[in-house]
């Protein structure tokens with residue numbers, strides 16, 4: 001599902017109108033009708049329902065007048081509150097305002113004081129509220145209509161937002177001031193990128209993306225194909241997208257077909273990270289998983305693992321991998337399809353040297369996480385020198401260390417930083433956190449909408465690392481392998497949270513849910 005900015009959506013509107021000749025009022029009619037249809041499903045009986053439509057002065061308001069007309073024609077009582085003077089309404093919105101008034105219907109002009117009581121009274125009687133105040137044209141903070149927004153939110157009435165909850169900025173998903181808290185948001189043609197960002201969740205409610213007959217030649221994109229990059233190829237990771245990427249199983253393969261993963265991880269006291277990553281790779285469908293750990297924790301790792309093969313590597317007196325492990329790592333990596341490097345490696349001069357040398361001599365795709373990333377802080381020029389595909393899976397702190405920016409700077413521009421560095425370093429980056437962002441070297445960007453705060457538990461990232469390696473081993477390109485893993489990792493976290501709540505959620509609980517999540521995906525993909 002392609003994601004667009006307000007400006008991109010407006011350009012698509014204009015292209016539909018100017019190049020294809022679809023009148024704007026037709027788009028508005030389609031938009032309004034789709035919202036009216038959703039409202040009809042939310043109310044038991046329209047003929048005994050009261051609906052309030054709050055309409056702004058722009059085309060979002062125009063949609064509101066169309067919605068009012070369709071609901072009225074289906075027997076509902078509809079009151080339209082206009083957030084501006086009648087003479088301020090123009091164009092297609094005015095066309096629909098005039099139709100509404102020619103039907104003998106009133107329009108209540110809201111102003112700050114007098115009408116607020118009217119609004120409050122109407123809200124008491126309302127069965128549902130339609131928010132058609134502001135859409136993609138909104139910027140900044142709602143001032144004059146702030147009391148109305150607060151009255152609607154306080155009313156406890158079901159709210160359907162038209163295109164965007166009023167008060168939310170389309171591109172950032174930020175509500176700098178008062179903002180409608182909708183139960184449903186019906187957005188037109190394509191989701192605006194802000195609607196799927198985590199800070200928008202409390203305002204958007206359930207998101208419905210509806211077709212309003214903008215020709216697909218305008219709205220279509222080709223997700224996941226390398227080299228398709230262009231400035232606005234942002235996508236929401238959806239179930240359908242993951243299904244398209246799903247590794248096929250025809251039934252007559254053997255374990256070698258599903259790839260060989262080599263995991264190099266762990267250190268004294270951090271065998272868990274290595275075990276979680278290796279198990280997650282196995283659970284993600286890889287044919288063979290081998291785990292290399294410092295000799296001191298080899299027996300522990302072997303004890304904890306059954307399906308994963310393990311082998312000891314030379315270590316320092318601190319129980320971390322020694323640089324003398326390099327040759328065996330490269331040798332084993334050459335006989336694998338993908339290397340996962342980093343979980344629980346620990347820090348120290350040997351680790352930094354080892355990670356650098358492995359990358360410079362590696363011939364296979366590599367997933368770098370945790371301490372392997374920390375070892376590369378200040379050495380990011382190395383990434384461009386690495387031939388095979390690289391996937392970095394930093395959390396904001398690791399991204400800050402890699403980029404030399406502050407965590408706050410990273411968090412304030414998650415999409416921008418991730419895309420910029422993926423292109424600059426020529427790698428795939430999954431910037432973890434609420435709404436994980438995945439970017440590829442061709443600037444393709446995926447935003448994830450699954451997962452929950454309970455997943456911010458130690459070991460969660462180790463599981464993701466193993467999953468990405470598992471998917472690459474099965475033949476997925478680095479970018480889709482990462483996007484699919486992030487999506488499924490979030491689903492596993494959601495399933496675990498449903499069972500055990502968020503606070504007590506452990507990474508192991510997520511690992512337990514991987515088979516459940518994978519089985520559900522397989523059932524949706526019968527050819528698996």
Ligand SMILES: NC(=O)C1=CN([C@@H]2O[C@H](COP(=O)(O)OP(=O)(O)OC[C@H]3O[C@@H](n4cnc5c(N)ncnc54)[C@H](O)[C@@H]3O)[C@@H](O)[C@H]2O)[C@H](O)CC1
Pocket residue numbers: 009010013027028031056057058059060061062063133134135136137138139140141142143162163164188189212214
């Ligand atoms: N996407 C489509 O194909 C279609 C979208 N439609 C609808 O059109 C709106 C966008 O309409 P637009 O006229 O550009 O702006 P808005 O109605 O969103 O904004 C109204 C108005 O509000 C003013 N404004 C902006 N910021 C503020 C603020 N902070 N305080 C007060 N007022 C503010 C601004 O001047 C605007 O004029 C889109 O969302 C869809 O709902 C088409 O109807 C159908 C096709």
Ligand SMILES: [K+]
Pocket residue numbers: 060131132133134135161162163164165166
């Ligand atoms: K709106």
